Amino acid sequence: MGGRPPTENGSVPGGVGGRPSTENQAGEGYRPESAAGDTTGFTRETLALLTENYSVVRAADSSVCGRRARVVEARRADGTPAGRFWIDAETGLMLHRELIDARGHAVVATGFSEISFTEPPPAPVVVDGPRRGLARFPDTGGSASGGRGAAAKWGDELDGAELEELRERGWPVPEDLPGRLTLHDARRENGAGPVHLSYSDGLAAVSVFVQPGVLDEDALGGWQKVVKDDRTVFRRESLRHWAVSAGDGYVVTVLTDAPQSTAEAVAARLQGSAAEPFWPRLWRGARRLASAVDPFD
Secondary structure, three states: OOOOOOOOOOOOOEOHHHOEOOOOOOOOOOOOOOOOOOOOOOOHHHHHHHHHHOEEEEOOOEEEOOEEEEEEEEEOOOOOEEEEEEEEOOOOOEEEEEEEOOOOOEEEEEEOOOOOOOOOOOOOOOOOOOHHHHHHOHHHOOOOOOOHHHHOOOOEEOOHHHHHHHHHOOOOOOOEEOOOEEEEEEEEHHHOOOEEEEEEOOOOEEEEEEEEOOOOHHHOOOOEEEEEOOEEEEEEEOOOEEEEEEEOOEEEEEEEOOOHHHHHHHHHHHOOOOOOOHHHHHHHHHHHHHHHHOOOO
């Protein structure tokens, strides 16, 4: 389990209590890598999916960036590792992470090449104002638990009934995707506009944005057009992997830290995967019932 050096550069400024800051540059409180949670990189939901889909075991300790790290492996049913994590022994921070294919090769590797911790700034002195003075400082958002950006998430959470309503109306919002990817969070801004779906198997994080419309292919300059499962998908690789597809009146955008093939497979799977609207299904069911009652039909 040796201490493989991280393959991505990155330094972490100091945060509260000497931990690194988790502030995100992509938007206030919104984190595209949907499996990212606290400093370990897991939320309660994704950790549950990890233990459900894999056997999680402790491996030999190692070191990253000169810091002692506890190494944890997620193993498949055949005992081969599917993921490996280097967690800082002192702070619990995820220092390095790898996704491993069936041949034992790391297909995704992210982590720090250097890291430092600084002391948090002194708390401001409040002479008057609301109790504890939280409302005086915009970064706190009036909450004792921390900054507004750290706690806020993109859009309002959708419950099971709201998701089922979307499915009845034809939205492609499946509960599961290939590769044991399970929907663990769904959100929508003010009940309108695109829907953000977060899928994970506990290792890979897949964000899916679904919105009604027709894809403007002319606007996808610089994207590569590929065919996946007989369906057209546009792909782009950067720090994260992107894939875009369209069908049945919806445009699907996939963003993931998993291999590019995962992004393309998900985009192709969601293209034309919308559930049949409610009334056609009801009418077909009624016809079946009538046929069963009428032996001469």
